[in-house]
Amino acid sequence: MSNPVDTSKFEQQRQEKLTQIAALGTDPYGSRFEDVESASSVRARYQENTEGQRARCAGRIVLLRDIGKLIFITLRDRTGAIQVGLSKSMMPNQWPLAKLLDLGDLIGATGQLGKTKTGELTIWVEESGLTFLSKCLFQPPEKFHGLADVDQRYRQRYVDLWANPEVMERFKARSEIVSTVRRFLTARGFLEVETPMMQTIAGGAAARPFITHHNALDLELYLRIAPELFLKRLLVGGMERVFEINRNFRNEGLDRQHNPEFTMVEVYQAYGNYHVMMDLTEELVCACIEAIGSDTKIQFGERQIEFKGPWRRAKYVELLKEFSGCDVDDIQAIRAKARELNIQDAGMDDAVVTNEVFETTVEHNLIDPTFVIDYPAILCPLARPSKADPRYAERFELFVSGMELANAYTELNDPAIQYENFRHQLRGQDESLTKMDIDYVDALKYGMPPAGGLGIGIDRLVMLLTGATTIRDVILFPLLKPLSAENK
RNA sequence: GGGAGUGUAGCUCAGUAGGUAGAGCAACGCACUUUUAAUGCGUAGGUCCUGGGUUCGAAUCCCAGCACUCUCACCA
Numbered sequence: 240m241s242n243p244v245d246t247s248k249f250e251q252q253r254q255e256k257l258t259q260i261a262a263l264g265t266d267p268y269g270s271r272f273e274d275v276e277s278a279s280s281v282r283a284r285y286q287e288n289t290e291g292q293r294a295r296c297a298g299r300i301v302l303l304r305d306i307g308k309l310i311f312i313t314l315r316d317r318t319g320a321i322q323v324g325l326s327k328s329m330m331p332n333q334w335p336l337a338k339l340l341d342l343g344d345l346i347g348a349t350g351q352l353g354k355t356k357t358g359e360l361t362i363w364v365e366e367s368g369l370t371f372l373s374k375c376l377f378q379p380p381e382k383f384h385g386l387a388d389v390d391q392r393y394r395q396r397y398v399d400l401w402a403n404p405e406v407m408e409r410f411k412a413r414s415e416i417v418s419t420v421r422r423f424l425t426a427r428g429f430l431e432v433e434t435p436m437m438q439t440i441a442g443g444a445a446a447r448p449f450i451t452h453h454n455a456l457d458l459e460l461y462l463r464i465a466p467e468l469f470l471k472r473l474l475v476g477g478m479e480r481v482f483e484i485n486r487n488f489r490n491e492g493l494d495r496q497h498n499p500e501f502t503m504v505e506v507y508q509a510y511g512n513y514h515v516m517m518d519l520t521e522e523l524v525c526a527c528i529e530a531i532g533s534d535t536k537i538q539f540g541e542r543q544i545e546f547k548g549p550w551r552r553a554k555y556v557e558l559l560k561e562f563s564g565c566d567v568d569d570i571q572a573i574r575a576k577a578r579e580l581n582i583q584d585a586g587m588d589d590a591v592v593t594n595e596v597f598e599t600t601v602e603h604n605l606i607d608p609t610f611v612i613d614y615p616a617i618l619c620p621l622a623r624p625s626k627a628d629p630r631y632a633e634r635f636e637l638f639v640s641g642m643e644l645a646n647a648y649t650e651l652n653d654p655a656i657q658y659e660n661f662r663h664q665l666r667g668q669d670e671s672l673t674k675m676d677i678d679y680v681d682a683l684k685y686g687m688p689p690a691g692g693l694g695i696g697i698d699r700l701v702m703l704l705t706g707a708t709t710i711r712d713v714i715l716f717p718l719l720k721p722l723s724a725e726n727k
Numbered sequence: 728g729g730g731a732g733u734g735u736a737g738c739u740c741a742g743u744a745g746g747u748a749g750a751g752c753a754a755c756g757c758a759c760u761u762u763u764a765a766u767g768c769g770u771a772g773g774u775c776c777u778g779g780g781u782u783c784g785a786a787u788c789c790c791a792g793c794a795c796u797c798u799c800a801c802c803a
Contacts, residue, residue: 381738
């Protein structure tokens with residue numbers, strides 16, 4: 240933990256330099272800086288052995304080598320780094336300012352481009368070519384190891400982002416993935432929509448919601464746990480292809496795969512079914528891999544994941560047999576297996592016990608992308624039962640590296656069955672705060688087109704595609720306990 | 728909630744059979760006009776997470792607490 244006395248000592252030193260900068264007539268907090276070119280752009284356009292090339296860049300001083308009458312700076316901007324050379328003989332008037340520069344300061348550099356004798360592309364700052372843009376009053380983290388303290392990295396992500404370039408790269412990849420999803424769906428005629436985050440009934444999933452209150456209406460509201468029921472209302476309304484990329488909120492535990500607020504893309508396509516959604520999912524994920532320039536083989540923790548399709552599609556009951564040895568119809572064997580696995584099955588519904596056994600024995604074995612298809616219908620109140628065998632629902636979950644990445648159904652559009660499913664809450668589950676959404680049943684009574692629906696966890700997708708094994712590495716500001724006064 | 732681990736300088740980390748601490752980087756000073764984690768010499772910097780206990784003496788051992796990490800449990 241930081242020592243406030245020493246911190247302020249370093250801060251005072253820098254504050255003193257700030258005063259000296261101001262005394263030179265320079266605003267230590269700069270202002271508009273026009274015609275900035277990115278470091279990568281300068282690198283790309285530089286031509287060897289051609290005189291007279293100039294450049295104008297801005298960024299943060301991440302390395303500084305003071306050789307006396309010559310200073311080399313590594314300047315980092317959003318695209319990368321470029322070396323800036325400051326020479327006393329080239330900028331005698333601004334030299335006092337140059338000597339006041341600290342690691343972490345933000346500057347602009349304008350001058351001739353050239354290469355040093357070691358071959359490093361350098362902006363040789365001309366007189367008046369040094370622009371002070373902002374003072375850094377804190378000491379930056381160690382220049383080679385960066386910021387390593389996990390807690391501090393999340394709490395001060397603004398430092399983490401520039402002290403650890405791989406962090407910046409990961410969030411750039413996240414941005415690219417989100418925009419790829421958006422482009423991919425938009426190109427196929429899907430309409431991007433936004434539905435309520437504050438809902439009077441938290442439906443569309445089974446999870447504990449966050450509760451809030453609207454003063455003017457004196458109304459209890461829930462932060463949504465899923466947008467599903469609203470998006471399907473839009474199918475009723477004639478929006479035949481819709482998607483939403485936005486946050487869901489679930490008031491449950493935090494771990495490597497769960498943050499209380501997380502981002503989902505949900506997609507609904509009228510006249511499709513879950514097979515259509517499987518194809519779409521596979522294409523969409525592969526498009527994202529291509530967009531971030533990744534190989535289809537991705538290192539994830541200790542494992543290698545091969546994303547190259549076609550992905551395995553296996554029935555729930557087949558996988559149950561494969562990994563637990565149990566036949567889905569042999570409930571005695573399943574319950575025996577459950578007890579062997581230390582699952583408390585007493586009073587638990589058969590289907591729930593079966594699913595517990597499935598989760599325990601199967602899921603962690605699904606490393607390469609695997610569609611688990613045809614779930615027991617009783618586990619899927621929003622999915623359409625299979626015509627061929629109504630005991631099963633037309634649903635898939637996509638598992639990668641043992642983690643649920645996507646969930647999809649052929650949507651249930653029969654209001655009578657939907658009503659019954661809502662009514663008969665599954666035994667063996669904890670009581671849920673989900674109330675009956677009668678208006679949703681009414682919407683179905685107007686007629687919802689048969690449709691495929693899909694949800695993909697964006698955070699987990701980014702984790703898998705960037706090799707981040709904890710969700711907090713793909714969320715800029717993950718939820719943390721606030722620091723108490725004494726730990727500040 | 729259970730178990731395990733971690734907490735030492737601004738940062739990254741060492742360390743001691745119980746005898747109040749060290750390196751590198753950063754900082755400050757000096758030197759240096761082609762460095763690449765610049766280099767060399769010097770200086771300064773610490774409530775060793777917090778509170779108790781044991782002890783002549785605790786950063787080290789014990790207890791409690793706080794924070795973080797891992798793990799198990801919980802979790803459509």
